[in-house]
Amino acid sequence: MARLMRNPEFRQRQWEHRFDQHIAPINHYVDTLRKVAGTDSVPYVPPMYGGIKARLLSVLRDPGPKTQDKIGGSGFICMENDDPTAERLSNLFAGVNIPAEDIVPWNAYPWYINKKPTPSELEAGILPLKTIIDLLPNLTVLMLHGGEAKHLWKRLLRKYPEMSRLRVLDTYHTSSRAFWTKDPIERDRRKKDLADKFIQAGKILQIETSSVFNTIPDLSRSHHTTYEVTGTSAIQVDTIRNEKNRGEVFGFHEGQKNQNISEGVRKSWEDPEIRKKRMQKNAVKVHRHGTFIGDFTSLRQAFKVLGLPDSKHIPFRIKLKHEVDPIDQTK
Numbered sequence: 001m002a003r004l005m006r007n008p009e010f011r012q013r014q015w016e017h018r019f020d021q022h023i024a025p026i027n028h029y030v031d032t033l034r035k036v037a038g039t040d041s042v043p044y045v046p047p048m049y050g051g052i053k054a055r056l057l058s059v060l061r062d063p064g065p066k067t068q069d070k071i072g073g074s075g076f077i078c079m080e081n082d083d084p085t086a087e088r089l090s091n092l093f094a095g096v097n098i099p100a101e102d103i104v105p106w107n108a109y110p111w112y113i114n115k116k117p118t119p120s121e122l123e124a125g126i127l128p129l130k131t132i133i134d135l136l137p138n139l140t141v142l143m144l145h146g147g148e149a150k151h152l153w154k155r156l157l158r159k160y161p162e163m164s165r166l167r168v169l170d171t172y173h174t175s176s177r178a179f180w181t182k183d184p185i186e187r188d189r190r191k192k193d194l195a196d197k198f199i200q201a202g203k204i205l206q207i208e209t210s211s212v213f214n215t216i217p218d219l220s221r222s223h224h225t226t227y228e229v230t231g232t233s234a235i236q237v238d239t240i241r242n243e244k245n246r247g248e249v250f251g252f253h254e255g256q257k258n259q260n261i262s263e264g265v266r267k268s269w270e271d272p273e274i275r276k277k278r279m280q281k282n283a284v285k286v287h288r289h290g291t292f293i294g295d296f297t298s299l300r301q302a303f304k305v306l307g308l309p310d311s312k313h314i315p316f317r318i319k320l321k322h323e324v325d326p327i328d329q330t331k
Contacts, residue, residue, distance in 0.1 A: 003080050003081060003082040003086070003087065004080040005066075005074040005076065005078060005080045005081045005082055006082050010080075011074055011075075011076075014046040014047060014048060014074075014076060014078075015075065017047040018044050018045075018046065018047055018076075020047045020051075022047070022050065022051035022052055022053055023045060023046075023047045023049065023051035023052075024051075025051070025052050025135050026045050026051055026052065026104065026132065026135055027044050027045060029128075029131055029132070029135070030042050030043070030044050030045070030110075033110060033111070033128060037111060039111065039112075040070075041063070041068065041111050041112035042063070042110045042111055042112070043063050043067035043068070043073075043074075043075055043076050043077040043078075043112070044075060044076050044077070045076065045077060045078075045104060045105060045106075046074075046076040046078050046080075048078070048080070048100050049078075049100050049101070049103055049104055049105065050100065050101045050102050050103055050104060051104065052135050052136060052137070053101070053138055054101070054102055054103055054104040054136055054138065054139070055102045055136075055138050055139060055140040055141065055205055055208065056098065056102050056103050056104070056139075056140065056141045056142075056143065056201060056205065057103075057104050057106060057132065057133065057136060057139055057141070057142050057143070058089070058103055058104070058105050058106070058143045058145065059105075059106050059107065059108060059129065059142070059143065059144050059145060059149045059152070059153075060085075060089075060105070060106075060107050060108070060145045060146065060149060060173060060174070061107060061108050061109065061116070061117065061145070061146050061148045061149060061173060062107050062108065062109045062110075062111070062112070062113055062114070062115075062117055062148075063077055063107055063110065063111070063112045063114075064081070064083055064085060064086075064114065065083075065112075065114060066081040066082055066083040066086065067081060067112065068112055077105045077106070077107065078105065079093065079100070079105065084175075084176060085173070085174050085175045085176075086174075088174040088175075089174045092174065092194070092195070092198045093198065095195075095198065096198045096199055096201065096202030097202060098198075098201065098202055098205060102205060104132065104136060106128075106129065106132050107125075108122060108125050108129070108148045108149045108151075108152040109121045109122060109124070109125045109148070109152075110125060110128050116148065117148055122148060122151055122152050122155060123155060125152050126152065126155055126156045126159060129152060129153075129156060130156060130159075130160055130163070133163065133166070139166065140167060140204060140205060140208050141167050141168075141169060141201050141204050141205065142166050142167065142168045142169070143168075143169050143170075143171070143197065143201060144168060144169070144170040144171070145171060145172065145173045145174060146172060146173030146175075146178060149170070149173075150170050153168065153170070167204060169197045169200060169201055170197075171193055171194050171196075171197035172190050172191075172193060172194045174194070178190065178194075179191060299316065
């Protein structure tokens with residue numbers, strides 16, 4: 001399945017919104033780490049995650065090459081990066097229905113080195129991890145992936161013993177190297193431990209209060225339908241929420257034509273103020289595996305950003321419109 005960070009438009013949207021309210025404190029701290037170290041190798045956390053409203057902190061070892069924009073990466077630490085470790089992490093979270101809105105990713109050593117951190121480098125990672133934890137008032141579960149993350153946590157507890165109050169699940173890294181062993185029984189044991197810890201994390205979050213990160217629109221003005229977009233070479237979109245804009249057009253983005261809209265409505269788009277107001281409408285909200293992907297001004301724009309074939313957006317929109325209002329098709 002195609003990774004979202006491969007899509008330039010999706011990546012650009014994440015970049016433009018990296019200082020949105022929910023994620024700004026974390027990424028401002030990333031800027032602080034960059035400034036102090038004199039390097040921009042600490043990747044940002046993309047706004048698709050829950051930011052300061054997240055309930056789960058996922059800690060791996062160090063940023064991989066796909067987090068570095070200077071060498072062709074995204075510039076973000078993200079499970080939508082184009083690498084197997086990120087993809088395995090994404091699939092594990094999706095398998096236990098933990099959406100990105102409930103997660104913040106981090107690394108034991110947050111600077112890019114692409115190798116095992118030394119003991120002194122792990123020591124340098126203590127304060128950054130403590131700072132991130134302090135930014136998460138709703139933190140319920142801390143997941144430690146791999147030996148370095150576990151070692152860092154032990155070091156942190158020696159300095160900040162009060163952190164022992166947190167619910168910690170330690171398990172294996174999602175890299176394939178974590179399962180390199182000649183013993184197939186041991187390999188299966190490690191994989192099972194990893195899967196079981198994600199199941200456990202999912203159960204903990206289900207028991208606790210539901211996520212405070214609200215991405216659900218007013219249900220009195222919207223309709224929720226689940227679809228599977230098949231026959232594409234891009235991602236599967238599993239949830240589209242459509243807002244009816246009070247019976248007007250669906251917020252068509254610039255350049256979109258539709259022969260069925262009235263001449264009066266078409267002309268109204270020529271008014272800059274009307275266009276501005278309509279473009280501010282969130283015509284569709286897209287989710288993937290329960291993870292909120294973003295708001296879009298039209299279904300066509302969503303298809304474009306997500307890399308789905310443009311030829312399929314019109315029949316998909318017609319089907320969605322029928323689901324929203326199966327009786328009155330005149331609006």
